[in-house]
Amino acid sequence: MGENVIPGVLVVDNAKKVNSRAKAAASPLIVFPGGLRLARLVRRHKRFLVDVRDGSDIFTAHTNNTGSMLGLARPDTPVLLSVSDNPARRLAHTLEMARLDAFGGGFWVGVNTLVPNRLLGAAFAAGRLPEISGDPADAAYDRIRPEPAFARGRLDARLTGPAGTLLVETKNVTLVEDEVALFPDAPTERGRKHLEELVRVAREGRGNGVRAACVFVVQRPDGRCFGPADVIDSDYAALFWRAVDAGVLMWPVRADVGPDGIWLGARLPLVRRPDGLRSG
Template sequence: MADTIGQVCLPHGGPLRLARFVRRYKRFFIDAEDDGGVFTAHANNTGSMLGLLRPGATVAFSVSDNPKRRFPCTLEMVRLADFRNDFWVGVNTLTPNRLFRLGCAAGAFAELPGYDAIRSEPPFGGGRLDFLLTGPAGRCFVECKNVTMVEDGAAMFPDAATERGCKHLVELTRLAREGLDKAALFFCVQRPDGDCFAPAAVVDPDYAALLAEAVAAGVLVLPYRAEVTEAGIILGKRLPLAPLGNE
């Protein structure tokens, strides 16, 4: 892929099992069917996965070898039909954090120079953020989000109203305004279509408004495309940010 960065590649959590989607229920459970019959798998994505989970769609699960797991399969990807060709969409919400950590270790983010250490889940007033970067440049708090929706040529987040996401934006904006630390948002766009990134104002107008405030306050927004393949997830190039409400 021409727009990948130094081939930073995150492997899946185990060998893949391909099947046909049957149904989703209780948010975290997926029924799927392959030649062995219908089986139940786990989904860690609590979003709507709008437009992806259609009956009969091809889905891919990583298979864990942990004998203590009730359901060894975890939903990783959904095959989406497009007027040009089919492509994979990555839906595992742990991928952005894992890919961001790999990217930092590889020095893939030119926008984040001067950091040589990364710590997971630093606390803040209302809970925890995903990462704290430290180094000669000081401190930078980072929150990571998974993007699976594209509308009108733009990759969009969120695909469902997110109170938790709004709280993260409020905290990142506060940090940026105080000026003692830096703050950044990494949006991992796990699909190949979409020419830019924008908040999904129709889905969550509060999140869209807060993102505009965050950008105005100096929060660094990093929407990066990821190439989703059966071999793993490869970090791609940064997408431009569409004009926001404050621009």
């Protein structure tokens, strides 16, 4: 890996990039050095707070997930919490995963909405996303800058290199219905603004090496394909398909999550577009 020669920019030397698939598959891209604390959910309140119970000890933890966490926030649900040693934090614990019971056994679902962006950076540095990193000898994009600004806010990353520029937004996916991973799990004005900006980038970037992509990180194992959640936010779903038509790249990927860390899983295909949302 190269050095940070520009403040705020990760520069990757492609000749030294970690590209061993076997090695990468054996090790998680995100680890929890302090381990994770197992507890049970008592309640969620005030949007960013959850009360949890560990034995007889009840305490409050932080959650950064502003969605509904549909089906994952029931009382007595097992949860995993990361623990910060930062003395300036008011709450030391952050909600990372919730356990979901299912036929044939349960599994962990990642609910931390910062994970997709962290996974993007780690996968880029390790050469694990061919769509972004290219083949081992390919230097298509060799640097990444987090949170580039646009008129109405910020996207998650700007990648640059010989291939040009790629603007990327990441989204966390925790909802699955009938083996279809869905986003969002609650109406999202912010998500619509991000898609609108990606559409603008894709349209204005045609022919000059500027592309736009949205990476949907599905933090659970039971989604076999991905699509927008029309029944939850029909405006987002309609805009999603307009973005596809405009050339925005949609990359749903699975993240394999558990107490030992988070791995990058397989790419998921998109669902068939509803007939009523055909382009034109």
